[in-house]
Amino acid sequence: MSEAPRHILVIGIGAGDPDHLTLAAVKAMRRADVFFVLGKGAEKDALTRLRRDILDEHLTGPYRVVEADDPWRDRTQRDGGRYASAVHDWRHRRADICERLIADELAPGETGAFLVWGDPSLYDSTLAILDDIRERDTVAFDHEVIPGVSSVSALAARHRTTLNRVGRPVHITPGRRLAQGYPEDCDLVVMLDGHETFTHLVGGGWWIHWGAYIGTPDEILVSGPLDEVADRIGRLRAEARERHGWIMDTYLLRQGWDGPQGASRPAGSADGSADGPLG
Structure with missing residues (x-):
């Protein structure tokens, strides 16, 4: 028998106010077994704390939070070609981390979630990174997107x-x-x-x-x-x-x-x- 599928939720959580969460986002969060959080530096502490505040306010059941460091990104490039190359390199290394998290921290049949600031469709890399991982065909999962307040x-x-x-x-x-x-x-x-x-x-x-x-x-x-x-x-x-x-x-x-x-x-x-x- 094949393994039960892993499922990924990409949840838009708004710009920072916990009250910006939609009912759909709250319902989706309550389906998740594991929440994946990537961050770095001073930004990591502040935004991770905001995410945990959101989880504490809206969830009552058991869940896990798995954190990983976001890879360094070259932000000095402003030329079009070099900028695009720097972004693609950063996304590829980010996909390596997310691929490992999904494979190692999410058991078959479980649901994992990425809490995305604002809306996942607007200047956010999560969906492109998941597409990259799916194309590698190393870990099977399906995913759905819950929009948020941008x-x-x-x-x-x-x-x-x-x-x-x-x-x-x-x-x-x-x-x-x-x-x-x-x-x-x-x-x-x-x-x-x-x-x-x-x-x-x-x-x-x-x-x-x-x-x-x-x-x-x-x-x-x-x-x-x-x-x-x-x-x-x-x-x-x-x-x-x-x-x-x-x-x-x-x-x-x-x-x-x-x-x-x-x-x-x-x-x-x-x-x-x-x-x-x-x-």
Whole structure:
């Protein structure tokens, strides 16, 4: 008789607020026997703690948490070809680790879960890594995906705005690609920007909604004309990175926009910004 299949759940858990979990995510978590967690450095401690808080709040039955160190990734490459090569190399080494975890820590017939920040379909490598492992044909498993609240939707909610304006498209891009240009007549959502690429757009008549650590107790928000708040965002990013050892931020850019209802400042913000930490 063949072995019972292993099953993998890829669960989107939102941007950091435990209340962002959907009912589908909670139900999926309660099906899991093992939770796999990869992390590293200062980021590992903070995000692992948040994951464990989520598990403690929503689960009552027995489960195991298996942790592994995320492999080092070369983040210095910005050239298109070298950047893609560095990412593929990192994903391949990450797949080696996940392959071992699934084979060694998940018994046939058991269900394992990866808790993914935000939504698994948006700038996350988990699904591509599982595809890589399946193609190796060394350990058999099936998997399903449970969507989550992304940092993009959480950003818009925290700033009490929409991602799109009437009749206009929204362009979602990593910061590296923003530096290479962007489509005209689009509102821009920027993720994974480690180099403050928004500073290149100062003087272009942009409005920015920016947020870091969205949904966590350390959340920071800034909103206003980019020309006026870019330096403030830079200072807040530097201070937050120094304090935590890492930073995750996302922002929305709109050109030719005077702010909510035509105002030059968001309501209740004298300097065009609101900063945290916020609950």
